Amino acid sequence: MSVQTYSIIVASGSYIPTVIVKNTDFLDHTFFDRNGVALSKTNEVVISQLEQITGIRERRYVTDDLVTSDIAFFAARNALESGGIDAESLDYIIVAHNFGDVTSKNLVSDMVPALASRVKHRLGIVNAQTVAYDLPFGCAGWLQGIIQADGYLRSGNAKKVLVIGAETLSRISDPHDRDCMIFADGAGAVVLAATESAVPIGILAHHAETIADELVYALKMGASNKPGFGDNRLFLKMSGHKLYEQVLKVVPGVIKKCIEKADLSLTDISKVLIHQANNKMDEAILKLLFELCETKHIPFEIMPMTISWLGNSSVATLPTLYDLINKAQMPGHSFNKNETILFAAVGAGVNVNAVVYRNFE
Numbered sequence: 001m002s003v004q005t006y007s008i009i010v011a012s013g014s015y016i017p018t019v020i021v022k023n024t025d026f027l028d029h030t031f032f033d034r035n036g037v038a039l040s041k042t043n044e045v046v047i048s049q050l051e052q053i054t055g056i057r058e059r060r061y062v063t064d065d066l067v068t069s070d071i072a073f074f075a076a077r078n079a080l081e082s083g084g085i086d087a088e089s090l091d092y093i094i095v096a097h098n099f100g101d102v103t104s105k106n107l108v109s110d111m112v113p114a115l116a117s118r119v120k121h122r123l124g125i126v127n128a129q130t131v132a133y134d135l136p137f138g139c140a141g142w143l144q145g146i147i148q149a150d151g152y153l154r155s156g157n158a159k160k161v162l163v164i165g166a167e168t169l170s171r172i173s174d175p176h177d178r179d180c181m182i183f184a185d186g187a188g189a190v191v192l193a194a195t196e197s198a199v200p201i202g203i204l205a206h207h208a209e210t211i212a213d214e215l216v217y218a219l220k221m222g223a224s225n226k227p228g229f230g231d232n233r234l235f236l237k238m239s240g241h242k243l244y245e246q247v248l249k250v251v252p253g254v255i256k257k258c259i260e261k262a263d264l265s266l267t268d269i270s271k272v273l274i275h276q277a278n279n280k281m282d283e284a285i286l287k288l289l290f291e292l293c294e295t296k297h298i299p300f301e302i303m304p305m306t307i308s309w310l311g312n313s314s315v316a317t318l319p320t321l322y323d324l325i326n327k328a329q330m331p332g333h334s335f336n337k338n339e340t341i342l343f344a345a346v347g348a349g350v351n352v353n354a355v356v357y358r359n360f361e
Helices: 043-054 068-083 115-123 141-155 240-261 279-292 314-326
Strands: 004-015 019-022 058-061 092-096 131-135 160-168 185-197 202-210 219-222 235-238 269-274 340-347 351-358
Touching: 004 068, 004 141, 004 314, 043 279, 058 185, 068 092, 068 115, 068 160, 068 185, 068 314, 092 115, 092 141, 115 131, 115 160, 131 141, 141 160, 141 185, 141 202, 141 314, 141 340, 141 351, 160 314, 185 202, 185 314, 202 240, 240 279, 240 340, 240 351, 269 279, 269 314, 314 340
Parallel strands: 092 131, 092 160, 269 340
Antiparallel strands: 004 185, 004 202, 019 058, 160 185, 202 351, 219 235, 340 351
């Protein structure tokens, strides 16, 4: 077999915010539906039902002094230090996010300059050839950054790429919408490097799709559910049931196409790292995937979950999950040499992607 260039993950890092927000912390909220009508169910019932569906018991928020670019920097620094990597050796810095920096006192998006440029500045990188840019791609943004990095590395246009996913959804969630209990803050990062190998390692295949049909606005920005909220600020809004149905229609197929591109079967996959959006939905995706691939056994243990204690931090869920396993901080889960890992994500747009990765260590 001829020697080829592959993209491998050589370091990972994350930042888990310090503020723990439990489900009981929402008992004093006043929730309204999309028509501005107060929910008839008690908060105890609303919270219990959400926990049963999503699996979320608590989530993490940043402290008031931090913004998205801060925690993106923390995750990046953690990855570079963990891998003993000189920041000046980076060819690209890609920061996936969707709302920019939103301060606790001025809840509007600040995206100029790019968050990636802010991270590069905080890292003290003087190398002008370290190109830094942002990637808004919904919750699938970090994985799309991995796909873009693979292109740079395989083509020979880069040797090292830092890909970060960071978000502070607590700043743009409507406190009067029950969906606010789903969203969380966090940041994760990996460094990918080009390596030569006679056997396939690292990123073996990837596949992405944008389904911009009538459900393109299933996730969008909108006014508060509370009538007379007081200002015209926009919050993240989600048509949960419609999005759930769309996800189950398209995500298993995208994953299957990716596995086929790698010339593998589902039984070759040792671990499934999927965007931590909804526990029930992720389990349904895995079940449908096995049915689509005509595989009867559904070993749910191959799909580690963090949503119960970290919530949905959008682009940060996958890199944070990877880092926790990589650093032996997820009991019962580890990465073994030559095992094949499947990454998958879905988000606003509707953007869906998947990556098949073979561990090289």
